[in-house]
């Protein structure tokens with residue numbers, strides 16, 4: 001079972017005292033070991049491209065780059081952060097449903113592989129390019145997506161990619177482009193999925209779709225990008241993704257598709273960044289209101305918005321106080337009734353108590369509404385060992 005908290009209580013206390021609260025702290029050790037474990041489980045044909053959106057902290061990016069990671073970017077800001085790593089060509093990808101011309105121009109200048117989300121990306125790149133450019137085509141599949149928490153948006157209408165049924169027409173149109181050639185596919189169809197069998201079933205469906213397109217349109221595929229979506233536990237008792245099973249299953253899938261001799265790409269964000277981070281905040285006050293005990297914290301959805309977006313809370317513990325059974329509603333300091341971080345059973349909290357939220361290395365500070373109410377932005381502490 002993977003620990004839900006990157007640091008023990010004593011370290012959380014030391015970090016809070018040294019850096020003040022609220023703050024985020026990231027463990028290099030946990031980030032390193034998570035990356036190595038995933039890498040070791042995967043077949044050599046799989047390229048690991050860290051999804052920068054999960055956490056763009058420069059030390060985290062450098063840590064993964066040193067381990068050979070590639071990077072999945074989704075904005076000009078992320079391209080800049082990864083550009084600062086000065087990686088060799090071929091290690092950066094650029095996805096996103098609304099790429100502006102300046103972003104495409106930058107991607108082209110940096111030699112970044114674009115995941116084209118529709119005709120506009122292809123046509124704009126073609127107009128900008130002066131020599132041959134290989135891109136991947138992002139497809140919004142028609143098959144059922146295992147996606148319960150609204151990150152990707154299910155099987156219905158989608159802003160992402162080209163709807164599967166529109167792909168033949170798009171391929172025909174793209175054949176007339178001067179410089180741009182579609183040489184890969186990208187399908188992102190899972191989110192926070194901890195069941196290896198479910199992920200493998202989705203990836204199997206993607207490979208079957210790729211085979212159909214390859215056969216029907218003589219599409220040359222150098223890459224098939226399977227997206228992110230590798231899950232992590234957020235609640236005590238939740239199991240972790242079985243990496244051995246997942247890696248073995250991917251090897252089996254590759255063996256089942258001998259027609260495909262290119263590279264598979266995985267773009268995990270949450271799996272690689274989540275476990276290394278904690279968010280530390282103190283209790284400001286306790287309010288008993290009509291039968292509900294509120295613990296009002298130094299930070300709320302301005303620092304962790306995931307519970308509001310997905311209805312799923314981060315794991316939390318009261319540092320140095322052990323287990324407890326008093327039900328608290330955790331509220332933040334914002335002037336909105338939406339500012340809640342969850343309902344949890346903890347020891348009876350008091351003002352000044354320190355809370356640690358685990359798995360907060362992904363979709364934590366960088367996803368939150370940090371500017372709302374102009375509270376200070378919490379610092380991030382990189383703990384090298």
Ligand SMILES: Cc1ncc(COP(=O)(O)O)c(C=O)c1O
Nearest residue numbers: 051095228229230267268269270
């Ligand atoms: C294109 C793309 N790749 C990868 C990811 C990372 O997903 P996850 O953090 O679930 O692995 C996302 C997340 O939204 C994404 O949009």
